[in-house]
Amino acid sequence: MELHVIIKGRKDLAEQLYQQLRTAIESGQLAAGAQLPPSRLLAEQLGVSRKTVSDTYALLTYEGLLVGKVGRGTFVNAWATRSEHVQGAADLACAANLAKWQALPSPMHHPTRDGTLRCEFIGGATTRSQFPQDEWRRCTQDALRRIAHNSGFYSQPEGLPALRSAIAGHIAFSRGVKCRDDDIVVTNGAQQALDLIARVVLEPGTIVAMENPGYTPARLLFDAMGATVVGVPVDEHGIQVELIPDGTRLIYVTPSHQFPLGMPMSMPRREALLARAFELGAIVIEDDYDSEFRYEGRPTDSLQSMDTRGVVTYVGTFSKTLLPELRLGYAVLPPAIHGAVLKAKQLTDQHTSTLPQWALAKFISEGYLLKHIRRCHTVYAGRRERILNRLAGDLSPWFEAVPTVAGFHLAALCKVPVNIALLIELARKVEVGLYPLDVFFHEAPVRSGLILGFGAIETLDIDPSLDKVRNILQKIG
Structure with missing residues (x-):
């Protein structure tokens, strides 16, 4: 890809090249870290002498707009770009509408790869291994x-x-x-x-x-x-x-x-x-x-x-x-x-x-889809059974499962007052992702509890994760 530089006539070639490169850098057209063409290649493209290009590069380097890296080439300096004032959201006639959209919550926003915890009970996600x-x-x-x-x-x-x-x-x-x-x-x-x-x-x-x-x-x-x-x-x-x-x-x-x-x-x-x-x-x-x-x-x-x-x-x-x-x-x-x-x-x-x-x-x-569904059905059924057993066992003082016969998540309603926000916060510190139920209520009355997805979590991780949840519940009361 050629660098977009236009040389007009044969006068002030170095000045024309200097001004265009400087403007491109300061405006952000040439992004910080972008590599410029070698001086010989750019000179051939523009039909000027290599010395004209080399001198321009040297001057921009002296001014701190470019930086030369031995054996690699010439690059736009990371701090050299200068942005002009652009309209902010509050400056626009549609500011109120923008604010309305930006204020919308993201209750089912899935974590990024870097933000994913080891054991995720998030709903709507599937096991990649399957x-x-x-x-x-x-x-x-x-x-x-x-x-x-x-x-x-x-x-x-x-x-x-x-x-x-x-x-x-x-x-x-x-x-x-x-x-x-x-x-x-x-x-x-x-x-x-x-x-x-x-x-x-x-x-x-x-x-x-x-x-x-x-x-x-x-x-x-x-x-x-x-x-x-x-x-x-x-x-x-x-x-x-x-x-x-x-x-x-x-x-x-x-x-x-x-x-x-x-x-x-x-x-x-x-x-x-x-x-x-x-x-x-x-x-x-x-x-x-x-x-x-x-x-x-x-x-x-x-x-x-x-x-x-x-x-x-x-x-x-x-x-x-x-x-x-x-x-x-x-x-x-x-x-x-x-x-x-x-x-x-x-x-x-x-x-x-x-x-x-x-x-x-x-x-x-x-026939691959039906085969895949049958295979996942067996896996999800086992995970669902594990969670239901725990909710009916050592987690029963705090939660009860809502009867459900399909899907790969279930809801657990609080039987006693539980600080769900604190539970979720403390669970994240031990690599367990929990998600609240109350965000899905549009109007009162709101029921407190958890939505427990079992599509993304591996079967062998369920019991150790719920052990951690039980221990947290015992500590916070």
Whole structure:
């Protein structure tokens, strides 16, 4: 890559070069630590003598803007760049809106690699050791070959036909979802699916009803779009449908594995919810985020499979079954909003990257996904059993588990007052990551407790980690 310097005419060559390099350094165009071309190479590019370039480098070095390193070359000095005054957030006309976005919390923000503790009970994360690297590598290599033979044009906003067909077959088999390939749009994770649906359904001030407690990132998204988010209490049967307010336009639920408490929505409650949504003219988002992993009882069909009136949008993700970093999700759209969501998808990011789409399509069609789910199911079942045994044993003076039959997290409610913030702080000092339950409550009353994910923590680490938690609880009372 050539250094962007323009020499005009044949006069004052050294001065022209000096001024342009100095301006580039002080403005930050040439970043601190950037290496300049060797004097001979730059002289050839500019059509000037090497002495002109060498003298300019020497003068800038004398002024402290450049630094020469023996055997390596000439570099921009780390402290030489000078930034001009730029507008701060408070100077802008949109300052209030920026402040609103910056003030949004991040209750499910995953730690960085450097910030990860040895034993993490974080929800929504999977065990990397269980990921089928060899199978995924073969599928990715096949995807690269396919892309190499493509035309180079943008792809379809709804996703590759091969992947949509594979998804339709998978969710019909595993969740009883009734759909055609054309009903599916592939998204960058389930969160984008929620964003797209909300974009076309909501207007500022319209009412969104969602479970309380519920999935906070969804609530924050709807709130950021200007909606009025109403938390509807849940009981052992799921969302209390009779409390969904009049005027509601969007209803967000997690019926197969209520987030974060874990109980499934009962059949009568599901029927009541569908009837209430039809009465209101509302769209229901069914977020089926981790129900592939079921440990007890008969499997329950999706809410979407019961929908005969076209009010349910089924949202799923592969972040929980494979890896969160893949960012692949999907939505099964009812006819009423299908066209609008596709337009929104095209306007926001054109389409999801086709490389992972091709790889996932092959991964599903070759049977690798179902094999991976079965393998993980065995692992997660053992981890879940270990945690439940401890909550029913030596941790029972402080916590009780909420009955749950699916997923790979469970909620532990406090039986006695516990300083959860102090418990989390002290646990981090002994390399145990704990996470509070109260951040998922939108409105009072708030229940205190922990959300214990068992996807990321290794099985052999569970008991030693919970031993440390018990010891801390004994100390803090």
